[in-house]
Amino acid sequence: MSFTTSKSVYWKGFRDGAPFIMVAAPFGTLFGVFATEAGLNLVQVMTFTATVFAGAAQFTALQLLLDDTPTLIVLLSALAVNLRVAMYSAALTPYLGAAPLWQRAVAAYFTVDQSYALSVVRFETEPDLTVPQRMAYFFGTVTPLAPAWYLATYLGAVLGTRIPDSWALDFALPITFLAMIGPMLRTLPHVIAALVAIVTALLTAGVPFNLGLLIAGTAGMMAGAQAEVMLARRSKNT
Amino acid sequence: MTEIEPSTMWIVIAGLAFGSFGLRFVFIGLVGDRPLPGWLLRHLRYTAVAILPALIAPLVIWPQATGGQPDVPRMSAAAVALAAGYWSKNVLVAIFSGAGTLYGLLYLLG
Numbered sequence: 001m002s003f004t005t006s007k008s009v010y011w012k013g014f015r016d017g018a019p020f021i022m023v024a025a026p027f028g029t030l031f032g033v034f035a036t037e038a039g040l041n042l043v044q045v046m047t048f049t050a051t052v053f054a055g056a057a058q059f060t061a062l063q064l065l066l067d068d069t070p071t072l073i074v075l076l077s078a079l080a081v082n083l084r085v086a087m088y089s090a091a092l093t094p095y096l097g098a099a100p101l102w103q104r105a106v107a108a109y110f111t112v113d114q115s116y117a118l119s120v121v122r123f124e125t126e127p128d129l130t131v132p133q134r135m136a137y138f139f140g141t142v143t144p145l146a147p148a149w150y151l152a153t154y155l156g157a158v159l160g161t162r163i164p165d166s167w168a169l170d171f172a173l174p175i176t177f178l179a180m181i182g183p184m185l186r187t188l189p190h191v192i193a194a195l196v197a198i199v200t201a202l203l204t205a206g207v208p209f210n211l212g213l214l215i216a217g218t219a220g221m222m223a224g225a226q227a228e229v230m231l232a233r234r235s236k237n238t
Numbered sequence: 239m240t241e242i243e244p245s246t247m248w249i250v251i252a253g254l255a256f257g258s259f260g261l262r263f264v265f266i267g268l269v270g271d272r273p274l275p276g277w278l279l280r281h282l283r284y285t286a287v288a289i290l291p292a293l294i295a296p297l298v299i300w301p302q303a304t305g306g307q308p309d310v311p312r313m314s315a316a317a318v319a320l321a322a323g324y325w326s327k328n329v330l331v332a333i334f335s336g337a338g339t340l341y342g343l344l345y346l347l348g
Contacts, residue, residue, distance in 0.1 A: 022330055023329050023330060026330075026333070038242060039241055039242055040242070040247060044244070044247055044248075044251065047251055048251045048254075051251065051252075051254075051255035052251065052254045052255050052258050053258065054254075054258050056286075056290065057254060057258060058254070060293055061250050061254060062242075063293070063297075065242045065246065065247070065250065066242070071246055071249055071250060071253075074250055075250060075253045075254065075257065077293075078250075078254055078257075079254065079257045079258070079261065080285070080289050081285075081286075081289050081290065081293070082254075082257070082258050082261055083261065083282060083285040083286075083289075084282070084285045084286040085258065085261050085262045086261040086262070086264055086265065086282060087279065087282035087283060087285065088262070089261070089262050089263070089264060089265040089266045090265040090266075090269070090274055090279060090282065092265075092266055093265045093266045093269060093270065096266060097266060097269075097270045101267065104263075104266050104267050105263065105267060107266060108259060108262040108263040108266055108267055109259060109262065111262040111266070168303065168340060168341070168344060170301065170302055170303040171301065171303065171312050171315065171340055172337075173294075173297070174294045174297045174298050174312075174315075174316055174319075175315055175316065175319045175333060175336035175337055175340065176333055177290050177293065177294045178294060178298075178316055178319040178320040178323065178332070178336065179319045179320075179322070179323045179329050179330075179332030179333040179336060180290065180323070180329055180332075181287065181290050181291055181294075181320060181323065182319070182320050182321070182322065182323020182324040182325075182326075182327075182329075182332050183323050183324070183326075183327045183328070183329065183332075184286060184287045185287065185324055189284065190284065190287045193284040193287050193288045194287050194288065194291045196288070197287075197288040197289065197291045197292040197295075198291045198292065198295040200292065201291070201292035201293075201295045201296060202295055202296065202299060205296050205300075212292075212296075213289070213292050213293055216288070216289075216292035216295075217285070217288050217289035217292050218288075219288070220284060220287070220288025220289065220291070220292060221281050221284045221285055221288045221289075222281070223284075223288075224281075224283065224284030224287065224288060225277070225280040225281045225283070225284060228280055228283075229280070
């Protein structure tokens, strides 16, 4: 019986994840195009997208490589962009931490914005789910997304060099990232973190090796965390 | 813009592949059920919202395509994409609003 219920929970996850193909597919295509224009061959593009499996970090690494940034700074900056998946991992741990290690290892690979966001909401609203059912739901959410991401990247890589300059694809990255940032600005500390990061990034634009990105990101994180503490203290006092 | 050396590219791909998996595995795989310090979670909460704008801000103010000259279509498109994402909470709506603004203004002013 628990088998059939896990199965139905899996399909629930699948249905919840499916609409996000509309986000993953254009983003993957864009990465394929961007990477090909940057001079990567098809094997490099597909290895990159399949092993790293994190669009924002992949874009960051390529952008910095094109700016002649030292390899170590490229790695540190792209991993800093990916720090949020460590937070997702932390948030999922209370729900999935009791599953077998191999399942947790596979789940770790598939921890992305959408699988995290959908799963945490579902696990909170349905606290009676067993650990296998939660795993089934989690894998259900990424089942439509992962193939869409790989396939879209492939199509972008194949189309890549045929796209003319007049399409202004240079600006696709800023627009896509800004579109992702907008919905993240849920609270005042989030807005403060973003503003501090922007101001610091512009002030440190002249710092060598693109180190300004790491400085600005760290400053923004600290500002957000500090603002959260101060706001919590103030609301406690009133 | 420079050519990316294949060896450099492979080092970055391998480093990011292991590093990204490590970041995803660290808590769910290694920490398991033990609780995490509040200050750490509080900083992790603001990583994406700090580092993505920090990456984008210079590209918006000094775009590569114009040789670093501030540019009305690109700045307007950036503002529209951010505002549309903030109010609609929908990434796709924001992307299409921003792209529409960029193409519209490039056509009108171009």
